[in-house]
Amino acid sequence: MSPLQSPSFGSVADVTERLAAAGYLASTAVATTVFLADRLGKPLLVEGPAGVGKTELAKAVAESTKAELVRLQCYEGIDEARALYEWNHAKQLLRITASQGAESWDRTRDDVFSEEFLLPRPLLTAIRRADPTVLLVDEIDKADVEVEGLLLEVLSDYQVTVPEMGTITATRKPFAVLTSNSTRELSEALKRRCLFLHLDFPDADLERRIVASRVPELTGALTDALVRTVRVLRGLELRKAPSVAETIDWGRTLLALGMDTLDDDAVRATLGVVLKHQSDQVKAAAELRLN
Amino acid sequence: MALLAPHGLPGHLVDFVAALRTHGVAVGPGETIDAATVLTALDLLHRDQLREGLAAAVLRRSGQRKVFDTLFDLYFPAALGAGSGEVEVPRLGDADDGDVDVDALRDILADLLRDGDDASLAELARAVVDALARTGSGAQSDRPGAQPSWSAYQALRLLSPETLLARIVDALRDPDIEPGSFSDEVLRREIRDRIARFRDMITDEVRRRTAETRGREQVARTAVPKQAEQVEFLSAYAGQLAELRRTVHPLARRLAARLAVRRKHAKRGELDMRRTLRRSMSTGGVPMNPAFKARRPGRPDLVVLCDVSGSVAGFSHFTLLLVQALREQFSKVRVFAFVERADEVTHLFEPGAELSGVMNRVLREASLVAFDGHSDYGGSFGSFAEYWSDALTPRSSLLILGDARTNYRDPNLTVLRRLAGQARHTHWLNPEPRRQWGTGDSAALRYADVVPMHECRTAAQLADVVESLLPI
Numbered sequence: 044m045s046p047l048q049s050p051s052f053g054s055v056a057d058v059t060e061r062l063a064a065a066g067y068l069a070s071t072a073v074a075t076t077v078f079l080a081d082r083l084g085k086p087l088l089v090e091g092p093a094g095v096g097k098t099e100l101a102k103a104v105a106e107s108t109k110a111e112l113v114r115l116q117c118y119e120g121i122d123e124a125r126a127l128y129e130w131n132h133a134k135q136l137l138r139i140t141a142s143q144g145a146e147s148w149d150r151t152r153d154d155v156f157s158e159e160f161l162l163p164r165p166l167l168t169a170i171r172r173a174d175p176t177v178l179l180v181d182e183i184d185k186a187d188v189e190v191e192g193l194l195l196e197v198l199s200d201y202q203v204t205v206p207e208m209g210t211i212t213a214t215r216k217p218f219a220v221l222t223s224n225s226t227r228e229l230s231e232a233l234k235r236r237c238l239f240l241h242l243d244f245p246d247a248d249l250e251r252r253i254v255a256s257r258v259p260e261l262t263g264a265l266t267d268a269l270v271r272t273v274r275v276l277r278g279l280e281l282r283k284a285p286s287v288a289e290t291i292d293w294g295r296t297l298l299a300l301g302m303d304t305l306d307d308d309a310v311r312a313t314l315g316v317v318l319k320h321q322s323d324q325v326k327a328a329a330e331l332r333l334n
Numbered sequence: 335m336a337l338l339a340p341h342g343l344p345g346h347l348v349d350f351v352a353a354l355r356t357h358g359v360a361v362g363p364g365e366t367i368d369a370a371t372v373l374t375a376l377d378l379l380h381r382d383q384l385r386e387g388l389a390a391a392v393l394r395r396s397g398q399r400k401v402f403d404t405l406f407d408l409y410f411p412a413a414l415g416a417g418s419g420e421v422e423v424p425r426l427g428d429a430d431d432g433d434v435d436v437d438a439l440r441d442i443l444a445d446l447l448r449d450g451d452d453a454s455l456a457e458l459a460r461a462v463v464d465a466l467a468r469t470g471s472g473a474q475s476d477r478p479g480a481q482p483s484w485s486a487y488q489a490l491r492l493l494s495p496e497t498l499l500a501r502i503v504d505a506l507r508d509p510d511i512e513p514g515s516f517s518d519e520v521l522r523r524e525i526r527d528r529i530a531r532f533r534d535m536i537t538d539e540v541r542r543r544t545a546e547t548r549g550r551e552q553v554a555r556t557a558v559p560k561q562a563e564q565v566e567f568l569s570a571y572a573g574q575l576a577e578l579r580r581t582v583h584p585l586a587r588r589l590a591a592r593l594a595v596r597r598k599h600a601k602r603g604e605l606d607m608r609r610t611l612r613r614s615m616s617t618g619g620v621p622m623n624p625a626f627k628a629r630r631p632g633r634p635d636l637v638v639l640c641d642v643s644g645s646v647a648g649f650s651h652f653t654l655l656l657v658q659a660l661r662e663q664f665s666k667v668r669v670f671a672f673v674e675r676a677d678e679v680t681h682l683f684e685p686g687a688e689l690s691g692v693m694n695r696v697l698r699e700a701s702l703v704a705f706d707g708h709s710d711y712g713g714s715f716g717s718f719a720e721y722w723s724d725a726l727t728p729r730s731s732l733l734i735l736g737d738a739r740t741n742y743r744d745p746n747l748t749v750l751r752r753l754a755g756q757a758r759h760t761h762w763l764n765p766e767p768r769r770q771w772g773t774g775d776s777a778a779l780r781y782a783d784v785v786p787m788h789e790c791r792t793a794a795q796l797a798d799v800v801e802s803l804l805p806i
Contacts, residue, residue: 055376055383075376075386082375083368090396225396234394235364241396268517275523280576307516331519 050081051108051175051218067096067103068245068253076240077104086198086219088234091242093224094286100242101179101220110175110218115165117186123193127203129162156207166197169217176217183233184223191233194221199236244286247274253287258294268305269294273317279330285317293317307333344370350409351392353554357405358564359398365391381412397561404541404558408550411542413460423465434465436492444498447528448505455528459535462489463543484547486540495529566791567649567765578652578793603627635666637725637757639718641736642671642696643709649765651693653735653796658683658692668725672714673702678722711738711777712746719749723756732757734785737766738778745777747784754785763790763799 052058058074058081069077077100080087089097105112115126135155142151163171169178180194197203201213221237223229245253250270254261261269269290277284285293296316302309311333318324327333341348347369351361368391376387385406393402424438439462446455467484502525507518545553562577609625617623638657642650650671657669671679677700682692704713726732732753738745754760764771764778768789771778781787788799 055380071382072386072389075383076390079372079375079387079390083371085368231394235362238368238390239393240390241393241399243396271524272520274527275520278523278527305517310516331516331523333516 051110052078052081054078061107062100062103065103065106066256067099067107068249068256069100070245070249072240073100073242076238080238081218083238084216086221086237087240088221088223088229088237089240089242090223090225092244092284092286094288095242095244096287097222097242098179098181101177101181101222104218104220105177105179108175108177108218110177111172112177112179113165113169113172113217114179114181116181117183117190119185119187121186121190125164126166126190126193127164127197128167128205129164130156131160131162135160158208161205161208166193167203167211169219170197170201170203170211170213172217173214175215178217178219180219180221182224183221184226184229188230191230195232195236198233244274244277244284247271250274250287250290254290254294257291258298260298261294262303265297265303265305266294269297272305272310275331276317276327279327281318281323281326282320283318283323289317343373346409347373350405353405353409353551354392354402356555357401357558358561359393359401361392368392381410384410400559401561404538405554407538407542408545408554408558411545414546423461434462434492440493440498443493443495443532444502444505447495447498447525447532448502450528452531455532456535459532459539462493463536463539466492467543484540484543486537489536489540490533495532499525499529562793564792564794567646567652567793635668635727635730637730637732638667638669639676639714639732639734640669640671641673641709641711641714642693642702643673643707645709645739646735646737646765649737649790650735652793653763654683654693654696656796656800666730668722670718670722670725671696671700671702672709672718673707674704674710674713675702676714676718676722677701708741709736709739710743711736711740711781712744712749715746715749715753719753723753726753726756728756728758730757732760734760734762735765736762737764737776738762738771738781738787739775740777742775745780747780750781751784760785761799762787763796764788765790767791 052061055071055074055078058078059069062069062074062077076087079085089100091097101114102112104110138155138160139151146154165178169176183191183194198219201216202210204210244250247270250273251266254266254270255263258266273285273290273293293313293316296313297303297305297309300309300313302313311328314324314327314333318327348366351366351369354361369388372387372391373384376383378384385403388406389399389402393399424435424442425433443458446458463484463486466489499522503518503522506521506525541553560574562574565574565578567578604627606625606627610621610623613623613625614621636657638654640650640654640657642654654669654671657667667680667683668678669680669683670676679696679700682695682699762781762785764787766776766778766789770776771782771787772780778787790796790799
């Protein structure tokens with residue numbers, strides 16, 4: 044496999060450094076996988092619980108490689124017309140009426156199915172761009188199975204076939220990132236074409252650094268207490284384990300309330316920020332003797 | 335050296351992939367080639383990068399990671415032999431190979447656990463396992479010339495890191511914090527976690543050393559943990575059950591999503607002549623735009639009849655939890671538990687109820703036992719038919735969960751046949767392997783004549799069965 048362009052990153056350490064400069068603190072797993080996705084020219088499938096920074100990763104990669112981010116947000120019922128391209132029917136009609144009778148049928152037909160009447164959607168846009176591009180296909184698990192089939196052509200050959208115009212091949216491969224909350228199993232065919240990254244909660248040290256960089260006003264001791272407490276909460280069997288986003292929110296809440304220690308009262312007052320289910324709060328309070 | 339593969343690095347990689355396959359991680363040739371490309375792209379001196387890179391190339395699901403990590407440690411060990419650690423194991427006496435000074439060792443361990451220094455802990459684990467195998471502790475006599483034997487059990491019994499908990503917590507506790515408060519509890523759990531991690535380090539280290547002396551294939555066969563979905567219900571131990579419970583929610587969500595897709599596809603019904611003709615008025619009588627009847631999705635009822643006796647405990651816990659998660663999908667789910675007789679336990683399965691507590695309440699609050707507490711299928715079906723037969727309507731599906739071991743009592747096939755006739759579908763999920771059906775006191779084959787019975791030994795099998803059974 045020969046990449047179409049020279050790789051953007053020199054080494055794994057280089058990835059870590061440049062992502063950090065873009066405000067994303069990457070673990071070894073993240074940095075290595077991003078490096079490989081860039082080197083091997085393969086799409087990156089990122090899976091993991093909500094709020095661990097899957098979308099942020101794509102944004103950070105875009106920023107660190109000075110690429111433009113093209114985002115396809117998937118939802119139930121998304122189709123070709125929303126993901127790939129669409130013909131601008133209104134404009135085509137207008138064109139036909141404008142030249143009524145003056146042109147032959149053949150010329151009109153060739154004309155209305157040309158570049159001018161094509162509305163490119165994210166996938167086609169990403170393929171056609173000549174500048175560095177990061178293609179983010181967000182929450183692919185929300186889309187229907189048919190869309191995966193559509194992605195197969197785009198992601199394995201980096202080309203799109205428009206029946207009226209022919210096949211458009213990428214001049215420059217976009218760096219593709221797919222994210223999934225694994226609400227459903229993706230098809231094997233799609234998974235096989237991607238490098239797989241399971242993005243889990245970061246380890247204590249990394250999480251401390253993330254919180255410190257996002258909420259720099261927090262004191263070191265409080266950050267430490269926050270991270271340790273959240274990690275213990277994750278160890279309980281909860282319906283929704285708190286993620287990094289919740290840790291950061293918690294830090295901001297404590298800051299806003301002017302609390303500088305995480306004592307029992309502070310936890311009791313603000314537990315709702317990290318645990319979003321009533322039953323989780325009850326359980327955590329009971330197990331951690333918060334009464 | 336026995337560890338070197340005959341075909342160099344590519345051969346070694348292929349061996350590694352083969353080991354993954356035997357543990358249920360489906361790695362195709364394409365992935366193997368990716369993995370090989372990864373080897374060329376990465377700096378092989380960084381072992382953690384190599385680990386993550388290979389994982390990205392060969393894994394496709396997060397549940398496979400544990401198997402991968404264990405096998406990676408076996409096939410790409412961090413060190414050969416004892417390694418060259420910084421940590422010295424204290425000895426009794428001055429000699430370099432004297433007996434291990436257990437008390438001094440525990441002091442070192444306590445200090446490291448207190449500081450949470452993972453790297454040094456790993457070194458300590460390595461040194462301890464090595465020292466114990468070579469010289470034994472004070473209580474054991476030396477056997478010169480014997481093969482070193484690596485034992486996690488011996489090392490952990492000697493160190494008993496759990497007993498250090500109170501000491502470390504005391505050392506770390508802030509003087510202002512009163513014992514028994516929230517912060518105290520958080521600290522306690524954190525230390526407990528560290529200790530558990532240290533135990534894992536010892537186990538990993540022993541596995542690595544054993545692989546060096548006994549061959550890694552043999553160790554890989556026996557010592558690699560199974561993926562949660564492939565653990566058999568009936569032989570799962572507590573830790574595996576906890577992990578299974580965590581897989582319940584994603585599983586139920588996945589099933590629910592697939593059901594929704596099927597419902598949506600089945601939404602369009604047959605042609606609606608009346609509306610099609612009416613629409614054709616506007617196009618001069620040409621039916622340009624046919625109208626279809628909307629199919630009413632039948633919201634089916636589910637009646638679950640579940641054996642909760644001790645012999646199928648792992649299975650019934652798990653299945654009932656899945657049923658609870660599926661409640662959102664069904665307009666009506668009624669759950670009945672039985673041992674010797676049946677009783678309704680639906681009210682215990684409120685949405686959001688504390689999952690692990692539900693089972694205890696089922697056993698405590700429902701009246702399931704009449705006589706000796708051994709399961710009696712015939713009697714249970716009888717009591718179910720007597721009191722709750724109105725729960726079964728032509729719209730309901732009956733799901734029976736159990737191993738069909740009747741303790742040689744009357745299987746009461748007549749009642750089961752009548753119940754099956756009342757319901758729209760009836761299915762039986764049996765956690766025993768098919769070859770054991772009908773052996774001993776199992777009436778599985780006789781029941782299988784009356785209702786379709788499915789083998790359902792693992793979470794993966796359960797998901798398949800439930801998915802194919804659930805009516806749209």
